[in-house]
Amino acid sequence: MKANSLALRLFVTAAAWVLVVLPIAGWIILAGVRHGVLTALDKEISQTLRFVIDDAEEESEAGPVAPNWGDARFADTHSGWYWQIKPLDGKPTLDGKPAGPLRSRSLAGDNLPLPSEQGVEPDEKEIRWANLTGPAQQVVRVAEIIHQFGAGNSAQRYSVAVAGVLSEAEDDLTRYRDQLIKALALAGVGLLAATLFQVRFGLFPLSKMEQGLAAIRSGAAAKLDGELPSEIKPLQQELNALLKSNQEIVERARTHVGNLAHALKTPLAVLLNEARQDSSPLARKVIEQADTMTAQVNLYLDRARMAARIGVIGRVTEVGSVAESLIRTLDRIYRDKELAYSLDCPADVRFQGERQDLEEMLGNLLDNASKWARSRVSVVVAAMPVALGNVAAGGWFEIRVEDDGPGLTAEQLSEPIKRGRRLDETKPGSGLGHSIVADLAYCYNGRFEFSRAEAGGLCARLTLPLAT
């Protein structure tokens, strides 16, 4: 999963939710269970307290008697369950004996600590509740009520207390908590795994879309095809509409540029031809200015064409067929020179870009080579083993156009290619050809340079992105 990805965002959000919600849910469940367990304990203790009072009142006139209902918990020593009836007023019983405390056998003669001794106030049912340390250091829940036993002179108040062991309930709760934590941890891991799967499965159409867009960029597809989920189908439709509109805009811009060229260049041709027939200062000024205008028109037409090209994606051009048609054209234009053209181009080399751009670059190079060549011009195209700094999806290829003309001096070869700079003034030309090639190559992150050809002439080398 990549950083700053939708998948990571979805996963982290879900994981954070699981990590926050599960402990809170665990705490709520545990608190509920604890409350339930303690309430049940309190209920049992208060019921037992009622039983103890009822049983002890059998002979009410004589005072309380030890209740005996055969519950083994109150018989086993230090079982954690105790009862105790303790006189508070110090009166003797009916038979004149001093009233002593009655205790369950489980207390084994020990005294049960009482909430009243701790200063605990009674609740609305007159019962005092407290968690106290009882016999054998057990933590017990003690309920105590003041009840009057006996009648007449023997009537006196007794503290009746029942205790139930709390540590057992706490142990149960601890065991329950441990199991709950394990169950929740397992649920958490399960949820995270399910989230991961959900994210991958849910986002799969997006990666399909990514592949589709890559195919468009590489020229393998013209639009985003395939059945996509309803949520991203509108996006697919919008992208396809955008691609179509983009192509239409480019075509329209090209047409306008072409029309502009026609609209401007014909009047310029008229002006120049008219002025060249005259030698007055005005005519010279017109020629000078019209030449400047021509250069400017060419410069801005080139820029407009390049601007129209920005954002155009998914175009792939067969290099071989472009080179063949250009050679055919130049062979006719330079037929008087009877040049021998040769082309060595593997069939699978395709340029990732516009056909018109490749024609413009290769056309200018071939035109220049044909202009200077004595007898032959060669074009060699090869996929490049070494990648440039900027990585094109399919790598790079090189076009080498060589002639057997006079070539350039070492000094000229080392000079950078500038717009309008003519390397030799002895042949006609605007000097724009090479700068157009350089500008276009730059547009494609490619490279354009000169070197000395094996035959002694000029070798122009053009490196361009190769289509996959």
Place this chain on the structure above:
Amino acid sequence: MRVLIVEDDRDLNRQLVSALTDAGYAVDAAFDGEEGWHLGDTEPYDVVILDTGLPKMDGIRVLEQWRRSERKMPVIILTARDRWSDKVAGMDAGADDYVAKPFHMQELLARVRAQVRRASGHAKSDIECGPLRLDTKTARVTLNGQPIKLTSHEYRLLAYLLHHNERVVSRTELVEHLYEQDFDRDSNTIEVFIGRLRKKIPPDMIKTIRGLGYRLSQAGDEG
């Protein structure tokens, strides 16, 4: 030599007519694609200068229709559309050369001369026939190295015969290639000019082939 100019811009058309007439060509002008196509389809031109952005019928379509109907005259495309894709499309449609606007008139004239020469099978810009020599670049004719003074019509006739030397050229062919469409074509005029030329060059160089026409050949060659 007869040239057709198909260019919708009236000023440029006028300039081309003027420059080519001054250079010794018989020039016809058309201002739209349909008119241009009709003239090119019916008249025998030695060269056509064809604009691509024409009203009524695009220049490339005009050219394609000519080539489909076997009209083989050299065609130079003259256009503001100077991209290589346009050049390739033009040459593939059957053009012989391509000149981008704005252009130098001298360069265009050189291209026209080259096409005329090439169409008549001459590789060099100088055409020789015995002591006669035509420099197509300067439109000058010399006899044994000495310039001959020729009128415009005499030059056209001699230049045509020199381009097609050693071949019998009919009177009709001469009329068709030396005069504009609107010219009052009287073949007797040709005979008058042949007569004048015979006075300026060795008289036996232009032979009359009875019933067929004329042939320019080296002096003394009985062929």
